Amino acid sequence: xxxxxxxxxxxxxxxxxxxxxxxxxxxxxxxxxxxxxxxxxxxxxxxxxxxxxxxxxxxxxxxxxxxxxxxxxxxxxxxxxxxxxxxxxxxxxxxxxxxxxxxxxxxxxxxxxxxxxxxxxxxxxxxxxxxxxxxxxxxxxxxxxxxxxxxxxxxxxxxxxxxxxxxxxxxxxxxxxxxxxxxxxxxxxxxxxxxxxxxxxxxxxxxxxxxxxxxxxxxxxxxxxxxxxxxxxxxxxxxxxxxxxxxxxxxxxxxxxxxxxxxxxxxxxxxxxxxxxxxxxxxxxxxxxxxxxxxxxxxxxxxxxxxxxxxxxxxxxxxxxxxxxxxxxxxxxxxxxxxxxxxxxxxxxxxxxxxxxxxxxxxxxxxxxxxxxxxxxxxxxxxxxxxxxxxxxxxxxxxxxxxxxxxxxxxxxxxxxxxxxxxx
Amino acid sequence: xxxxxxxxxxxxxxxxxxxxxxxxxxxxxxxxxxxxxxxxxxxxxxxxxxxxxxxxxxxxxxxxxxxxxxxxxxxxxxxxxxxxxxxxxxxxxxxxxxxxxxxxxxxxxxxxxxxxxxxxxxxxxxxxxxxxxxxxxxxxxxxxxxxxxxxxxxxxxxxxxxxxxxxxxxxxxxxxxxxxxxxxxxxxxxxxxxxxxxxxxxxxxxxxxxxxxxxxxxxxxxxxxxxxxxxxxxxxxxxxxxxxxxxxxxxxxxxxxxxxxxxxxxxxxxxxxxxxxxxxxxxxxxxxxxxxxxxxxxxxxxxxxxxxxxxxxxxxxxxxxxxxxxxxxxxxxxxxxxxxxxxxxxxxxxxxxxxxxxxxxxxxxxxxxxxxxxxxxxxxxxxxxxxxxxxxxxxxxxxxxxxxxxxxxxxxxxxxxxxxxxxx
Numbered sequence: 001x002x003x004x005x006x007x008x009x010x011x012x013x014x015x016x017x018x019x020x021x022x023x024x025x026x027x028x029x030x031x032x033x034x035x036x037x038x039x040x041x042x043x044x045x046x047x048x049x050x051x052x053x054x055x056x057x058x059x060x061x062x063x064x065x066x067x068x069x070x071x072x073x074x075x076x077x078x079x080x081x082x083x084x085x086x087x088x089x090x091x092x093x094x095x096x097x098x099x100x101x102x103x104x105x106x107x108x109x110x111x112x113x114x115x116x117x118x119x120x121x122x123x124x125x126x127x128x129x130x131x132x133x134x135x136x137x138x139x140x141x142x143x144x145x146x147x148x149x150x151x152x153x154x155x156x157x158x159x160x161x162x163x164x165x166x167x168x169x170x171x172x173x174x175x176x177x178x179x180x181x182x183x184x185x186x187x188x189x190x191x192x193x194x195x196x197x198x199x200x201x202x203x204x205x206x207x208x209x210x211x212x213x214x215x216x217x218x219x220x221x222x223x224x225x226x227x228x229x230x231x232x233x234x235x236x237x238x239x240x241x242x243x244x245x246x247x248x249x250x251x252x253x254x255x256x257x258x259x260x261x262x263x264x265x266x267x268x269x270x271x272x273x274x275x276x277x278x279x280x281x282x283x284x285x286x287x288x289x290x291x292x293x294x295x296x297x298x299x300x301x302x303x304x305x306x307x308x309x310x311x312x313x314x315x316x317x318x319x320x321x322x323x324x325x326x327x328x329x330x331x332x333x334x335x336x337x338x339x340x341x342x343x344x345x346x347x348x349x350x351x352x353x354x355x356x357x358x359x360x361x362x363x364x365x366x367x368x369x370x371x372x373x374x375x376x377x378x379x380x381x382x383x384x385x386x387x388x389x390x391x392x393x394x395x396x397x398x399x400x401x402x403x404x405x406x407x408x409x410x411x412x413x414x415x416x417x418x419x420x421x422x423x424x
Numbered sequence: 425x426x427x428x429x430x431x432x433x434x435x436x437x438x439x440x441x442x443x444x445x446x447x448x449x450x451x452x453x454x455x456x457x458x459x460x461x462x463x464x465x466x467x468x469x470x471x472x473x474x475x476x477x478x479x480x481x482x483x484x485x486x487x488x489x490x491x492x493x494x495x496x497x498x499x500x501x502x503x504x505x506x507x508x509x510x511x512x513x514x515x516x517x518x519x520x521x522x523x524x525x526x527x528x529x530x531x532x533x534x535x536x537x538x539x540x541x542x543x544x545x546x547x548x549x550x551x552x553x554x555x556x557x558x559x560x561x562x563x564x565x566x567x568x569x570x571x572x573x574x575x576x577x578x579x580x581x582x583x584x585x586x587x588x589x590x591x592x593x594x595x596x597x598x599x600x601x602x603x604x605x606x607x608x609x610x611x612x613x614x615x616x617x618x619x620x621x622x623x624x625x626x627x628x629x630x631x632x633x634x635x636x637x638x639x640x641x642x643x644x645x646x647x648x649x650x651x652x653x654x655x656x657x658x659x660x661x662x663x664x665x666x667x668x669x670x671x672x673x674x675x676x677x678x679x680x681x682x683x684x685x686x687x688x689x690x691x692x693x694x695x696x697x698x699x700x701x702x703x704x705x706x707x708x709x710x711x712x713x714x715x716x717x718x719x720x721x722x723x724x725x726x727x728x729x730x731x732x733x734x735x736x737x738x739x740x741x742x743x744x745x746x747x748x749x750x751x752x753x754x755x756x757x758x759x760x761x762x763x764x765x766x767x768x769x770x771x772x773x774x775x776x777x778x779x780x781x782x783x784x785x786x787x788x789x790x791x792x793x794x795x796x797x798x799x800x801x802x803x804x805x806x807x808x809x810x811x812x813x814x815x816x817x818x819x820x821x822x823x824x825x826x827x828x829x830x831x832x833x834x835x836x837x838x839x840x841x842x843x844x845x846x847x848x
Contacts, residue, residue, distance in 0.1 A: 023457045025793050062722065066714035070779045073786025097789050101435070103782070103820070133723060141728050144749070147678030151576045253676055254847065256570035286512035295506070298560060301567035319571055321563075354515025354535075361534035362460040365632075365795060 005374060007383065010205070011224035013231025015378070016217050018207040019370050027109050027209030028095040028367050029116060029216055032080060032375060033201040036235040037088045037170035043142070043177025044193045045090040047185060049079035050138040051130050052194075053092050056118035062134070068115065072108050073097045077115060084379050085237030085310030086170035091203070092120055095367070098210050109211040113219060121198070121223045129187040130194075139185065142176045153259055153416065154302070158317050161261025161414040162308075164249055166240055171311055198224075200232050204378055208370045237310035240265055240411075247412040257301065258325055258417040262316045262332065268407035271309050272392040273400035278305045278314055280352045280401065281339055287352070288335040288344075289316065299328040310380070314408055322417050329413070339405040342398070349398060356393055360386040427452075432813040434820070435792060439802065440636065441811070446647035447624035451802040452639060453631040453812075455795055461537045461632035462799040465548050466528030468807055469620035471598040472659075472740055473525075478619055479654030488607040489593075490565070490600015491616055493522040497561050498613060499529070502552040507543060516540045524594055525739035526807055527620075532796065537634045538642060545628075545646040551617050553610045562605060569599045576677040576844045584683040584745065587671040587840035591660035594741045624652045629803035632795035659740045664689070666840045674847045679728075681844040682753035684760060685736075685745040686834055697808055699830070700737045701818050703744050705784055706830045707733035709776040710767050711746065717763045726750055726759070739807075744834065753843045764836050772831065777824050788816045 007017035035045055059065035069075045075096035082089050094116040096108050124131060149156045166172040176182075205220055207213040242265045268274055282289035282305030289303040303318040320328040338344065363369045363386040377383045427442030427450070439453035471493065475486045500507045500520065507529075511518040516533035529548050533540045572578045582597060589595045599605075628647075630639055666687045691699040711717050711733050721727045731748035750756045791797035802812045 023455075023793075026790050061719060063714050063716070063719035066718075067779055070714055070783035072782075073789070074783040075786070097786050101789050103785065137722065137725055137728075140725055144679050144728060148749070149678075151677045151681075153574050153676075154571070255676075256573045257567060284517070285508040291508075294564065298563040301564060301571055319567065321567060321570075351512040351515070355512065355517065358515040358517055358532075358534050362532065365458050365460050367793065 005383070005385065007378070010217060010221035012229035014203045014205065014221070014224045014229070016205045016221065017374060018213045018217075019374070020210065020213070021208070022210045024098070024208070024210045024367055025101055026095055026097050026367060027112070027207070027211040028093065028371060029113065029213075030080065030091065030093045030204070030206045030371050030375070031116070031120060031220070032089050032091040032204045032206070033197065034204070034235050034379070035088050035090070035201060036086055037083060037173045037175070039173060039178055040181050042088055042173050042175065043181040043185060044190065045088050046081045046142055046176045047135075047138055047182065047190060048194050048197065049081065049090050049092055050141065051135055051190070052119045052123055053077055053079040054134060054138070055124040056115070057122040057124055058118050060124035065115075072106070072111060073102065075108070075112055077119065081175050083171070083175045084376065085308055087235045087237055087379060088175055089375070092116060110215055113216045117219055117223055129191040132187050135187050135190060139182050142182050143179050145176050146174055146179055153255055153257070154317070154319065157259030157261045157414060157416050158315065160251065160416070161263055161315055161317070161412070164247060164412045164414050165263035165265070165313055165315065166311065169238070169240060171237070171240070171308070198227050200230055202231055202234050204375060206371050206375060208367045239267060239312040242409060243411050246410045248415070249413070250415040250417065253416050253418065255416060255418055257319045258322045258415065260318045260320050260325060260328060261414040262329070263411040263413070264314045264316075264336075264408040265411045266312045266314070266404070266407040266409075268312070268404050270400055270404065272389070273396045273404040274307060274309065275356065276349070276352060276393060276396045277339060277401045277404040278307050279356050280344065280348060281305050281335060281405075282316055283352065284355055286355060288338065289332065292335060293318070293328065293331045297331055299324050299331055303332065313411070325415065325417065336405065336408070340402065342402050346398065349401065353393055353396070357390050360390050360393070430811045430813065432816065434816060435789070435813065437792065439812070442640070444623070444643055444647060446643075446649045447622065447652065448643075448647050449627045449806055450640070450643060451627065451629040451806060452636045453629070453798050453802055454634065454636055455632050455798065458632050458795050460532055460534050460795050461630065461634040462530065462532045462795045463541055463544055463628070463630040464528050464530040464799050464803050465544050465626065465628045466526050466803050466807070467620050467626045468525065468739070469527050469616075469625065470523050470525040470739075471596060472593040473620065473657050474593045475658040475660070476619060477656050484658060485615065487612055487616060488600060489596040489604040490598070491608055491612060492527055493599045494561070494565060494605060494608050495613055495616055496520050496522045496527050497565060498553055498558065499548060499551060501557055502547055502550050507547040510543045510547070511540065514539050514543070522598055523738070524598065524741070528803065530799075538638050541639060541642050542646065545642065548621070549646070549648055551614065553613050555610055558608070558610055558613065565599060565605055566602050569597065569602055569605070572597065572599070574675070576675045576681050579673060579675060580681040580683045580747070580842050580844045583671045583673055583844075584685045584840055584842035585743075587668040587842055588666050588685045588687050588743060590663050590667045592662050592741060593660070619653060619655065622650050622653045623647060624650065625655065627803045627806045629799045629806070631799035631802065664838075666838055668840060670841050670843075672843045672845060674845050677844055677846050679749040679751060680753055680846065681747070681749050682756065683745055683747040683842045684757055684839055685743045685842075686836070686839045688742065688744070688833070688835060688838070690740065690742050694809075696737060696742060697810055697814065698818050699742070700735050701784065701815060702822055702826045702830045703735045705777070705780045705822060706772070706827045707735070707744055707746070708783070709772045709780045709827065710764060710831065711760065712780065714779070715776065717759070721756065721759060726752055726756055753841065757841050761836055764831070764834065768831060772827060774824060777827055781819065781822060784819045785816065788819060
């Protein structure tokens with residue numbers, strides 16, 4: 001499958017990749033910028049794509065642009081803001097059905113590329129800046145997004161757990177920026193920042209689909225080269241230091257189900273072994289957290305672990321009845337120490353490996369997954385196909401898993417629970 | 425191989441539909457160029473099926489809310505181990521879900537397809553309920569129910585259903601309530617199982633990378649035959665008007681959430697699918713993302729990107745509804761009402777209609793990219809008496825007059841507004 005994915009530099013610090021696969025009925029283009037998360041810049045980085053994705057000089061209002069996208073068979077064009085460890089990823093994406101399926105034989109992909117480039121390089125302006133009103137709306141949207149995190153208690157708890165684990169590190173910051181910083185941004189500052197971003201931010205353009213992306217490469221490359229690029233150094237994540245002692249924070253909220261988010265840190269280098277270990281502990285329904293803590297002990301409705309590899313961190317999230325908080329925590333720690341002590345069978349390991357491999361083999365079946373996969377590999381500094389990880393997973397030994405488990409120590413615990421149970 | 429071939433000229437694709445001797449309907453949709461196979465085994469049985477009898481029963485029975493979902497949880501277990509454990513041996517990723525009008529069990533795999541299909545057909549046809557294992561599940565399900573009680577997005581929707589409907593069982597949460605599930609016992613579970621998990625009431629749909637001959641051979645071997653149960657489900661009579669015009673609840677959230685539902689008579693069974701598409705197009709053209717209405721409210725900050733229109737449609741229910749976040753939900757409701765009234769007089773623009781038609785068409789084509797969507801789509805289509813391509817064709821043939829008529833028939837005054845306000 002490697003022959004599919006190709007990446008080359010098309011302007012200073014701008015890389016263009018494509019993955020062509022005739023199975024797909026759609027084409028997707030992502031233009032992603034990277035930056036180290038920083039309190040003030042995070043807000044700008046989130047705000048600018050939000051503003052850019054809603055209009056451009058050819059379609060100067062959101063309504064006109066939306067109408068054009070709908071005419072292109074519900075093409076989507078939107079902003080992306082996410083993080084990977086300490087790195088903030090932000091930019092635009094566009095996707096639409098391939099020309100082969102257009103009822104009226106339109107050149108959908110070509111128009112999509114032009115729309116996307118116009119949004120990024122030729123925005124709608126008012127008195128030389130982004131229109132005040134659309135800027136204000138997007139600022140409010142970001143603030144609402146931040147505030148809305150509380151709506152989904154599961155995500156909210158996981159986010160607070162991360163915030164506590166990575167205290168004072170870039171990774172603790174909100175990808176949407178902090179509300180007080182967002183409020184301060186003026187139209188002039190936003191526009192200056194945008195111009196500087198085009199000039200200095202590192203960028204990855206990733207195209208996936210069945211179409212011919214040579215036009216995309218040409219016009220995106222030309223647009224970047226015209227700017228006179230002076231790219232900054234590429235942002236990287238740093239391993240998170242361990243806290244001297246385990247910190248526990250309890251937040252009181254009127255909830256029916258309590259949330260428990262536990263963080264662990266490790267300096268272990270064998271990342272593939274860490275993946276297998278975390279999967280064995282709490283990766284899916286055959287993991288220890290699911291089969292023991294949920295199914296056997298009925299302590300949690302959900303209970304799973306996930307890794308932030310670039311930070312050397314693992315988090316365990318669970319939804320627990322308030323009265324069972326203590327029991328759940330003990331049971332979760334027992335599962336980890338079981339792995340640390342080698343209390344698992346070779347068959348357990350084989351099962352988990354098979355399950356990870358099953359997931360890996362399906363990465364290539366979805367357009368969005370392919371983009372994500374390669375973007376993450378690019379960020380990690382080593383580009384390889386899912387098949388390569390398959391091989392690496394296969395060679396992880398029982399000893400590697402035990403070592404990986406022992407490398408983790410408890411770092412922090414975040415609890416959300418109702419008033420009356422808060423004294424856990 | 426038996427059965428009929430269902431073809432789409434437009435998509436240049438086809439699949440096989442077989443009425444199996446067991447009574448079960450089988451859809452086989454090979455997509456050999458993909459790595460994964462996805463199989464889903466479902467029954468026309470969901471949370472709304474609470475009062476029923478078969479031709480062998482002397483009288484109707486009314487079962488506690490949440491029993492279809494409870495049954496789904498319990499079927500995963502047989503006398504030796506649970507289905508997740510069996511799948512763990514092959515590495516497949518498995519799941520199940522219960523909706524308002526169906527229950528389904530599924531797996532996705534990139535290897536051992538035959539073995540996985542055997543597991544799926546095996547446990548779904550082999551119920552094993554004991555007082556003890558039923559009791560154990562009660563705690564987990566209660567946790568699940570409580571988790572959704574904390575979720576403003578779920579609550580705003582169900583509150584709306586409760587305000588719209590007096591008797592329709594769609595009012596109840598799919599998982600039931602903590603109280604209702606206390607009444608579920610072994611006898612009731614077996615009764616529901618024997619009634620609804622009859623092959624004549626079930627569909628097996630498989631898409632992706634698999635061998636259709638192998639699949640059919642396994643079906644011949646494992647699908648148990650049964651006579652048509654002569655199922656009779658009572659849909660309670662529903663008054664024409666909404667139960668309440670306004671319903672409000674406080675929960676921890678950032679911006680208030682709203683859902684506005686327009687009550688209308690259920691379309692005839694054969695027409696419901698078509699009406700679903702027509703009403704969607706109508707609402708999208710009238711209030712959707714490129715309407716004059718949308719940009720006016722968006723630019724004032726009265727609505728944000730979460731605003732959406734749609735039709736909640738299934739067996740026994742049909743509810744056009746509009747949802748989103750707003751600091752002034754009452755005002756948004758008034759604006760919606762005024763706009764719909766204006767459009768009833770002035771008409772929806774022809775251009776908007778044509779654009780939404782293309783947009784809807786594009787939205788229906790894109791899922792054919794994906795093995796999971798195809799398998800699910802073929803099952804769902806079968807449940808509503810269609811094939812997977814029907815909606816694409818309906819959309820391509822919708823006329824402006826259809827949409828005009830839909831708007832005319834919408835009883836604007838007969839609506840319920842549900843609001844979730846942030847707790848202090």
